[in-house]
Amino acid sequence: MFPVATPDPKRLPRTSLSTIGVEHIRIDSIKSYADTRATLERLPHFDDRIRTLLQHGDIDKVRSALQEIQGDAGLVIFSVATHGDWLQIISSKRNVVQYVIGNVLVSTQMTQHELAAALYAPLRIVVYENESGAATIEYDRPSALFGQFGNKRVTSVARDLDQKIHDVLIRAAT
Structure with a gap:
């Protein structure tokens, strides 16, 4: 067992x-869960080979690969987490999935001015089957x-992202 020492208050993290x-x-989509999800998944998926180029x-x-992959919507899917599958541990499987969606070129425009912006880039979106199906x-x-960072350059980029993500999600829902 490790000895427990009394921490020096001057050395505690702030x-x-x-x-x-x-x-x-x-x-609320006018389409089924499956159709909405299929439309959303037409977004390009991030290609990890781009990381190799970076390394x-x-x-x-x-830059060229990132511009090429982002497509017309200017967004890519980084990951898909099928949360609904895990619900069968405690009840029954449900149709719910979380997408991590963004654009590296957009996120770097923000994080270059505010490193903590990386907490929210890329964005998380959840799609689930509601009570009406x-x-x-x-x-x-x-x-x-x-906007919480109070940096006008970051907020300006985020406002453009507001419209970009909204447009993609409305298209998926209609």
Whole structure:
């Protein structure tokens, strides 16, 4: 067992707490869960080979690959977490999935000015089958999340992201 020492108060990490307002958006689709999800998954998926280019210092190739992959919507899916599968541990499987969606070129525009912006980039979106059998999409408005940093350059980029993500999700829902 490790000896327990009394911590020196001068050596404790400094912590702070702030409260932020989050604008939460819910979109009730007119389509089924399966159709909404299929439409959303037409977004390009991130290609990890781009990371290899980055590791080799091929920055121009990285930028080119990122611009190419993002497609018309300017967004890519980084990961998909099928939360509904895990519900069978305690009840029964449900149709609910979380997407991590974003754009590396957009997120770096924010994180270069505010490293803590990486907490919210890329964005998380949840899609689930609601009581009527259609899909519901929920997410937090990017400009509200990123606006907490009080950096006009970050908030400006986030406002553009507001529209980009909203447009993609409305298309998926209709």
